[in-house]
Amino acid sequence: MAGIRPFLTKVIVVLAMTILAETGVNAEETGVPHPVIAKGKGDQCVADTAFMRRNHMRVLDHQRDDTVHAGERAGKFSLKGCLDCHAVEGTDTRPVSFDSPQHFCRTCHDFAAVQVDCFSCHASRPGEKPTARFRHDGGDLTARLREAVK
Amino acid sequence: MTGAQPSNSGRRRFFARAAAAAGLVLAPGVVLLTTKAKAAATGPRWGLLIDLNKCPIDCSECVTACNDENGLKGHGRPLTDAQWIRKVDVRDPASKREWSVPVMCQHCEHPPCVDVCPTGASFQRDDGIVLVDKHICIGCRYCMMACPYKARSFIHEDLTDQKPHAPRGKGTVESCTLCVHRIDAGGQPACVERCQGIATGAMTFGDLNDPDSAIARRVATYATRRIRDDLGLAPGVYYQGL
Numbered sequence: 001m002a003g004i005r006p007f008l009t010k011v012i013v014v015l016a017m018t019i020l021a022e023t024g025v026n027a028e029e030t031g032v033p034h035p036v037i038a039k040g041k042g043d044q045c046v047a048d049t050a051f052m053r054r055n056h057m058r059v060l061d062h063q064r065d066d067t068v069h070a071g072e073r074a075g076k077f078s079l080k081g082c083l084d085c086h087a088v089e090g091t092d093t094r095p096v097s098f099d100s101p102q103h104f105c106r107t108c109h110d111f112a113a114v115q116v117d118c119f120s121c122h123a124s125r126p127g128e129k130p131t132a133r134f135r136h137d138g139g140d141l142t143a144r145l146r147e148a149v150k
Numbered sequence: 151m152t153g154a155q156p157s158n159s160g161r162r163r164f165f166a167r168a169a170a171a172a173g174l175v176l177a178p179g180v181v182l183l184t185t186k187a188k189a190a191a192t193g194p195r196w197g198l199l200i201d202l203n204k205c206p207i208d209c210s211e212c213v214t215a216c217n218d219e220n221g222l223k224g225h226g227r228p229l230t231d232a233q234w235i236r237k238v239d240v241r242d243p244a245s246k247r248e249w250s251v252p253v254m255c256q257h258c259e260h261p262p263c264v265d266v267c268p269t270g271a272s273f274q275r276d277d278g279i280v281l282v283d284k285h286i287c288i289g290c291r292y293c294m295m296a297c298p299y300k301a302r303s304f305i306h307e308d309l310t311d312q313k314p315h316a317p318r319g320k321g322t323v324e325s326c327t328l329c330v331h332r333i334d335a336g337g338q339p340a341c342v343e344r345c346q347g348i349a350t351g352a353m354t355f356g357d358l359n360d361p362d363s364a365i366a367r368r369v370a371t372y373a374t375r376r377i378r379d380d381l382g383l384a385p386g387v388y389y390q391g392l
Contacts, residue, residue, distance in 0.1 A: 070276075121284060
């Protein structure tokens with residue numbers, strides 16, 4: 001008996017796992033909460049995915065100093081860059097902002113209960129592309145101003 | 151007392167020389183501090199030239215352009231609303247001449263805001279642009295007190311819908327960045343672009359260290375003034391016709 005019980009347990013566990021896998025039961029239905037993280041644009045992240053999961057806060061800090069103090073703007077760890085690739089489409093046509101629990105950075109952070117304060121300053125979604133170079137058409141104004149300084 | 155002085159000053163000279171040569175060296179190969187030689191003489195020194203003869207009193211396109219570019223929105227409270235450029239009306243009582251002077255951060259060569267900042271958030275880039283690193287700013291506002299040009303604003307309220315290239319938020323101080331995001335991309339500040347594009351072309355932006363640049367040539371040719379030049383802060387913003 002003593003030898004057969006662990007064996008039976010193993011068989012049951014393996015069987016259960018196979019059944020679960022085949023019927024497509026996912027982590028949520030087994031009661032284990034799991035964040036649903038939207039996939040970014042393209043095939044891969046700016047660095048190895050596992051590295052990014054662990055170290056995104058460090059690379060962001062580095063990038064921050066390089067950009068703000070040395071004017072380095074083409075860095076691959078740009079926060080603006082993250083948001084361009086990791087924008088999540090909302091119900092309207094615009095990507096969701098940090099107010100939405102679906103925001104890429106929030107999916108994980110809500111789950112891990114780690115607060116991100118970056119978005120009190122930083123835009124949390126890509127900006128709308130400006131349509132015109134100038135908002136005003138200038139025509140009248142230019143003439144009027146040039147007149148004024150004659 | 152006087153007897154002690156020669157040896158004392160000799161020692162001081164020695165330390166000064168040692169520090170200048172190698173930063174602060176603790177032991178061979180162990181350096182605590184290195185003194186970075188400033189690149190100012192070789193690299194660019196960005197500046198503005200504003201020709202007030204061409205700057206009409208009733209035009210504030212540079213202010214609007216700045217607000218549009220950096221997402222500055224007022225709360226209808228002029229005393230505390232953020233303001234990176236303001237038009238200051240001045241009048242000469244003798245001649246009765248009136249001007250309206252656009253005043254922004256003057257990007258001083260010797261910025262007092264940087265001197266007083268307790269955290270190092272107020273700093274000067276190698277190209278002369280004076281900025282606030284808002285990640286380090288604790289909102290103490292010493293810099294606002296120190297600035298003789300009243301160029302800085304404090305953000306009192308939560309903000310929303312900031313521009314992606316211009317992060318701004320409550321509890322920090324900010325001021326004209328000379329549109330550093332545009333300059334780093336080879337462009338010029340939004341105010342200058344608007345002024346030259348649809349207003350009167352009173353503003354010129356460029357590298358004061360490059361003798362062939364339009365701004366350096368103009369500054370070398372015409373009579374220009376810097377506001378409160380007597381303070382010795384050597385601002386990067388020049389005015390013609392002030």
